[in-house]
Amino acid sequence: MKFVPKSGLQRQMGFYIVFIGIVFLTMAVEIELFLRGKEVLGLLKENLSGTLPLDIVGRILLKVRVMLSTLLLAIGLVMMLFIKRIMFPLEQIIERTRAMSAGDFSVALSEESKDELGELSRHINDLNANEQELILLSKNMAEQLRQTLTEGDEATKIEEAVQLIDELEETLAEFGRSFYH
Numbered sequence: 805m806k807f808v809p810k811s812g813l814q815r816q817m818g819f820y821i822v823f824i825g826i827v828f829l830t831m832a833v834e835i836e837l838f839l840r841g842k843e844v845l846g847l848l849k850e851n852l853s854g855t856l857p858l859d860i861v862g863r864i865l866l867k868v869r870v871m872l873s874t875l876l877l878a879i880g881l882v883m884m885l886f887i888k889r890i891m892f893p894l895e896q897i898i899e900r901t902r903a904m905s906a907g908d909f910s911v912a913l914s915e916e917s918k919d920e921l922g923e924l925s926r927h928i929n930d931l932n933a934n935e936q937e938l939i940l941l942s943k944n945m946a947e948q949l950r951q952t953l954t955e956g957d958e959a960t961k962i963e964e965a966v967q968l969i970d971e972l973e974e975t976l977a978e979f980g981r982s983f984y985h
Contacts, residue, residue: 828876893921945972
């Protein structure tokens with residue numbers, strides 16, 4: 805199965821992994837050239853009884869390669885796990901908020917996570933519930949207004965309609981205050 809980045813964040817993290825890989829390769833080449841240089845070999849030979857077998861330099865280079873490769877692999881794995889940990893919840897949030905913006909208020913986001921994504925999900929769910937409440941309130945007030953305008957005499961209809969509109973304004977103002985504070 806081939807990994808194909810779905811989003812800009814995944815592509816960006818992939819770029820970071822490649823960049824880190826290039827840096828590590830550059831470091832490995834630089835260390836190898838340094839260790840194979842005449843100055844280092846000369847110093848090693850002088851400090852180690854005058855004769856230094858070439859296999860020691862080879863072993864040093866192998867150790868350096870193994871350490872750099874292990875470090876690169878560890879960083880790559882951590883970044884991949886981080887991408888997976890962030891992207892799955894983000895994809896769910898995007899999918900469900902699209903449904904909400906299309907008018908499907910039956911969807912809810914998972915609030916299990918204790919991190920920032922969980923907090924974002926809780927706030928979106930609260931926003932969704934408030935929007936549902938506002939829609940229901942508007943429908944109920946519209947029905948009351950419709951009934952008021954179809955029953956009774958003209959003077960009473962107008963007075964009751966104005967009273968309902970005032971109640972709606974007051975309720976909406978209270979709703980706005982509770983929502984934003």
